[in-house]
Amino acid sequence: MSGYQDKIKEVALRLLKDGSVDMVIGFRKGTLPMMNEPCFIRRPEDVHQLVWDSNCGINLANYLTDRKEKIAVVAKGCDSRNIVTHIIENKIKRENLHIIGVPCQGMVDKRRIISEFGDTLLDVADDGENLKIKIHGSEKSLKKTDVLQSNCAACIHRNPVLFDELAGELVPEQAGVDRYAEVNRVEAMSPQEKWQYFEDLLSPCIRCYACRNACPLCYCPTCFVDESRPQWVGKSQDPIDIRTFHFLRAYHCAGRCTDCGACERACPVGIKVRQFTSKLNKDAFEMFGWEAGMTLDERPPLDTYKPNDPNDFIK
Amino acid sequence: MKVFTIDKKEWALGIEKAKSAYQVLGPVKEKEWHCFKALGKDEQPDMTYTNTRLSPKFLVQPQTEPMFTYTLDESRPDHHILKEVQEDVCPKAVIGIRPCDAAAFLLVKRNFDAPQYQDPYWLKAYNSMTFVGLACNDPCPTCFCTSAGCGPFHEAGLDVLLVDSGDRFLAKSLTDKGIALLAAAGWNSLADDAGKIEAMKQAAESRIASRISTDRLKAKETTHIYDAPFWEDTAFSCINCGTCTYSCPTCWCFDIQDENRGNTGVRLRNWDSCMFPLFTMHGTGHNPRGAKMQRVRQRFMHKLKYYVDKYDNGIQCVGCGRCIRLCPVNIDIRKVCNQMNDYDPAACVCPA
């Protein structure tokens, strides 16, 4: 971990000094345990702020949208796939980017730790393998692999797919993980159970749109939920309007979502919003053999036509 | 003002008694966190909770609130006439609210109960409530109430202050409303050790390590802070979700919408947030706060400068720490407040 951090700083310093980039986008230490804040560094003397540990779950591709500067960006496996998607969708130019790839071993699910230890958590130290949890007067050690975000625990693309240099050795990809376990569980339900499951899932939603805004894919100038002429969806706490927002948000991410988990991580009330996108990810994989952001050389399945596209749903 | 003692063994009974005169609301755990709910028969508030995830402001200002109904059916004599929706104004007892959240209603009240205009919906709801606060013996690490004009044993905005003292509560009555509620619950034995509260208060206050400085905000030139160079850095990570404002007990902004079904409709008021681009979008398409940085700046300028200047009565924040805990990218009002308070344009050396 600290090896990554040193390397990130070293690269950042070099790039800023030799003027090959205008800014470096990475993380700095936050003011709370398990929180790092996305930041930009423009001056070599600020490079020391950069950090890297298991609390860098925010997707930095989100901070690249439409930027015109020359930027070095720190990117985990999923971030790099969203960068690829951004490049394909013309949201950023490849030649303006210097990607510092970080082979990733998963991000910690801070919500799980907070729900276990309460809001009185004082500090969480991370040595790469273990987390040392400090609460009033006592300490506890947890194995990091036991408290990963659920998308990270089932991730099979930990290594960046696109990078200019790496912050560390590539890591072995996980094998034998079931990425769609949750989707399969819901698929097995009856329509009524499914309806109820999502009803319950979304019941705490306050429509803050953190899930949408944390996602690099959601860059529309005006989101359909915000449109008022015409107004597509009501703006109150009506459960049908809330559901409409959620499933349409997911549809807009179909064939583009990298399962980075930023949406789920951002939700203030802990809604598993990936329950929507995971289903589409599974469909994209099963119907088109597609995983988003793996290559710059292929158009996503939903903006291309192939004669063998599955179409038996059209009657 | 009197201090009563309530044996915890008699607590549940008192709550049940109070239910005959009040609708009783209290913190209950739902899914993973606590929220204020109306308590049914034999349902008890969980008085061991830390704080609710979202603020209890929704009790007075619901996220979606019907204001008027109307019909567009021209064969009806009352067509196109807005009819006020009658609120449920039965007496309500809010048990276990944290002192900061109750104090927050007073800050918001300056807006909804101004000399010139009074908001009837907000006031009717607020006035129907009796607030029974629960002092914080163990404040969270993110609480900074003591330097935000409030405190773990703060009394303003409460009708009764409860202090958890092991096997019993000490209940300090602060208003006539509070006295009435204590009487309805049958809690009438006077405490002989009321002095204890002061010592517990000091102990709790000393546990709050997190502080902000606000002393220089008022004297600062608005335009100086407005034009300060730190906003770009502060705002960079913000994703402009409404989490901070929706979870905040002192944010009050709303938006009004009409929803029709056929010929009838309801005029609703929904929470809105200065973090959303739509918030300031004009009909012309022009948006005076079109960029993210302007919106982030607005939130902090409003809470920490405009409000201070307008009411001359402190900042529009009670230090509950929710926005700090819930912000997905760790934008921390404590840091921003200190930055604003310390900012000196003369000392700023621009890199250019």
Next chain:
Amino acid sequence: MNLMEHMGIEPGRLQFSWISSAESTKFVDVVKTVTASVKALGPNTTYNKQAVKVA
């Protein structure tokens, strides 16, 4: 469509067809089968916004 059904819309309620303006008989057939299958399912009780409740 898959996601709609995944979140609890009954199979058969949402259908897609491709009908050219020249295929009048197909149009009639599709309308008949869709109507029949939706009738068999009965009214949509889930994904259907109710009027705002006023206290």
